[in-house]
Amino acid sequence: METLAFLMHGFAVAATPTNLGLAAMGAVVGTMVGVLPGLGPVNAVAMLVPVVFALGLPPESSMILMAAIYIGSEYGGRISAILINVPGEASAVMTALEGYPLSRQGLAGVALSLSAVTSFIGSLLATIGIVLFAPILSKWALAFGPVEYVALMVFAFACLTGLLADQPVKALLAAGIGLALSTIGIDANSGVMRYTFDMPNLIDGLAFSTLVIGLFAISELLILLQTHHGEKSVQIPKGGRKLFNLSELRFTFPAALRGSAIGFFIGLLPGAGGTVGSALAYSTERKMAERSAKTNRFGNGDLRGLATVEAANNSASNSNFIPMLTLGIPSSGTTAIMLGVLTLYNLTPGPMLFTSQPDLVWGLIASLFIGNIMLLAMNIPLVGVFARMLTVPAWVLVPFIVVVSAVGVYSGKSASFDLVLMVAVGAIAYWLRRLQVPMAPLILGFVLGGILETNLRRALSLSAGDAQILWSSWIAIVLWAAAVAILVLPHVLRRLLPPEARLSED
Amino acid sequence: MSNNRTLGAVALLMAAILAIFGWGLVAPFAYEPVGPRAFPMITALVIGICGAILLVQGGGEAEPVNRKTLIGLIMLCLTLLIYAVLFERLGYVLSTLGMSTVVALIFGAKPHQAILSAVVLSVGSYLLFDHGLDVVLPTGLLGDLL
Structure with a gap:
């Protein structure tokens, strides 16, 4: 009952005209960047970091805007996967497997509308899951002290390197680089300058917005140039039914439910978002279909495959918010950036948020419900308009991205130094990405670095320097053990996943 | 040029820079058992170990660009x-x-x-x-x- 009251309060926050407008804007922008191959929620949210400050938005409004973009891009990513067999973003890889054959058979309209509805089912169920589980988890996490936090963060890094990455060493390297970058600047405890090399611009540390824009906007442009093969002409298949019928919905509904459940639990794990969730849902559904060979059309456009993938994908992106809000541990690049934004508002991410910032937490949760309804309403009739995004030539898009990035970085500190830094970070990030070093652990390392160090030092202060305190409580021991298990588990998981799912970064 | 070996070498170089410039990071008055130096040293160690593994492992040639x-x-x-x-x-x-x-x-x-x-x-x-x-x-x- 208490939860219900909080949720109602959240709806009051989310339903103010500003926040409704921002959610709608985020839904449109998110779907648009989701449609564009190469650009995903990470890039859009990264570019928006400085903009929300320039606009002077309160924290709950910026979170609502960013969350809408995040969820919207999951809806958008499926459009290009179904129409042109190019996933609009990483987690739509599995969508193309069944979606594109359907569209080749003249069923593009059916595939698009059905996947919009199953996306909605996945999102809705996961959001209900957030309402049910997040408050309980946050209450439990209130008992966490510095010792448990250190173990929790090690667990988060283990998840990222073990579950997500094809090459764990490179993921760990990325996390290490992120941690190292987080130490730049004045050390709050002792006043010592670390790695500032006498540059006044570095005393406050690397600016978060400069780093994320370099990592996710500028490096993306270089990747775009590499993959740019002139303009593709996109033809949206004409004719055919625009909407699925009831028997198709009944046929795919159980698959959507299974996908939602799988996505939900995968999304809870730090580091494993929609990509892993949808891959696991797809292979589960495929195995189940193979048992009854009569109706099995997997590989040639099976509606159940499409439905389960989209449900899992959206469910995982929504359940991602649970570890982010309750533990302060982001599970994807996008939620890591959102968490970084919270710290820019001087809010400490973690279980305290539920009690100290109910407006923010419940407003965000309520806005997920509202945003998903908006996205469903938008995505069925307007799918043709969004698909038009695919015809915008790169030479219009790229200068626009540079301008938004540069203005964003400049508005933070009004210094050319940060612009040069942004370009340098972008070029280095491009090189790292070419070598398949994932960017999500890097940004996670940067965001969590400060919190990890503070808690480590606090824990060791309590024990006067004795490292044994780090495994002195049973919660900490469980987390350390889980971290070890996670590093071993992927070798088992990898056998379960189809090969297409192995490379993921979101 | 673009392979795991180069990446490993660069990572080792970065670890060395972190270690060399971080060694002098000692607080003038220490209030706590762990000072500002420990954490950077741990990250340098993590980066260094990863670098060494990549350097030994080799391979991973990135697709050449034209x-x-x-x-x-x-x-x-x-x-x-x-x-x-x-x-x-x-x-x-x-x-x-x-x-x-x-x-x-x-x-x-x-x-x-x-x-x-x-x-x-x-x-x-x-x-x-x-x-x-x-x-x-x-x-x-x-x-x-x-």
């Missing part, structure tokens, strides 16, 4: 760098006009398309950000005009 793409990449990086340096000196509108034209050309626009889109983008975004959203942007050479 000459045309390579020239494009270098041009794009240089353009962005020059844009960053001239952003304040020339002012927002002029520097964006130049950057946008060159970048559009790199991405395959025809000259008239590049120039037209650059004019629309630089003036339009200036009006949007500076006048619409109150983000103060440098006026530079056009200082009196704007």
Whole structure:
């Protein structure tokens, strides 16, 4: 009952005209960047970091805007996967497997509308899951002290390197680089300058917005140039039914439910978002279909495959918010950036948020419900308009991205130094990405670095320097053990996943 | 050039720099058992170990880019760098006009398309950000005009 009251309060926050407008804007922008191959929620949210400050938005409004973009891009990513067999973003890889054959058979309209509805089912169920589980988890996490936090963060890094990455060493390297970058600047405890090399611009540390824009906007442009093969002409298949019928919905509904459940639990794990969730849902559904060979059309456009993938994908992106809000541990690049934004508002991410910032937490949760309804309403009739995004030539898009990035970085500190830094970070990030070093652990390392160090030092202060305190409580021991298990588990998981799912970064 | 071995070597170099410049990080008055030096040293160790593994392992050759793409990449990086340096000196509108034209050309626009889109983008975004959203942007050479 208490939860219900909080949720109602959240709806009051989310339903103010500003926040409704921002959610709608985020839904449109998110779907648009989701449609564009190469650009995903990470890039859009990264570019928006400085903009929300320039606009002077309160924290709950910026979170609502960013969350809408995040969820919207999951809806958008499926459009290009179904129409042109190019996933609009990483987690739509599995969508193309069944979606594109359907569209080749003249069923593009059916595939698009059905996947919009199953996306909605996945999102809705996961959001209900957030309402049910997040408050309980946050209450439990209130008992966490510095010792448990250190173990929790090690667990988060283990998840990222073990579950997500094809090459764990490179993921760990990325996390290490992120941690190292987080130490730049004045050390709050002792006043010592670390790695500032006498540059006044570095005393406050690397600016978060400069780093994320370099990592996710500028490096993306270089990747775009590499993959740019002139303009593709996109033809949206004409004719055919625009909407699925009831028997198709009944046929795919159980698959959507299974996908939602799988996505939900995968999304809870730090580091494993929609990509892993949808891959696991797809292979589960495929195995189940193979048992009854009569109706099995997997590989040639099976509606159940499409439905389960989209449900899992959206469910995982929504359940991602649970570890982010309750533990302060982001599970994807996008939620890591959102968490970084919270710290820019001087809010400490973690279980305290539920009690100290109910407006923010419940407003965000309520806005997920509202945003998903908006996205469903938008995505069925307007799918043709969004698909038009695919015809915008790169030479219009790229200068626009540079301008938004540069203005964003400049508005933070009004210094050319940060612009040069942004370009340098972008070029280095491009090189790292070419070598398949994932960017999500890097940004996670940067965001969590400060919190990890503070808690480590606090824990060791309590024990006067004795490292044994780090495994002195049973919660900490469980987390350390889980971290070890996670590093071993992927070798088992990898056998379960189809090969297409192995490379993921979101 | 672009393979795990190079990456490993660069990581080791980074670890060394972190360790060398971090060694002197000692607080003048220590209130706590763990000072400002420990954490950077742990990260240097993590990076160093990863670097060593990659260096020994080798392999992982990145897909080579063709000459045309390579020239494009270098041009794009240089353009962005020059844009960053001239952003304040020339002012927002002029520097964006130049950057946008060159970048559009790199991405395959025809000259008239590049120039037209650059004019629309630089003036339009200036009006949007500076006048619409109150983000103060440098006026530079056009200082009196704007």
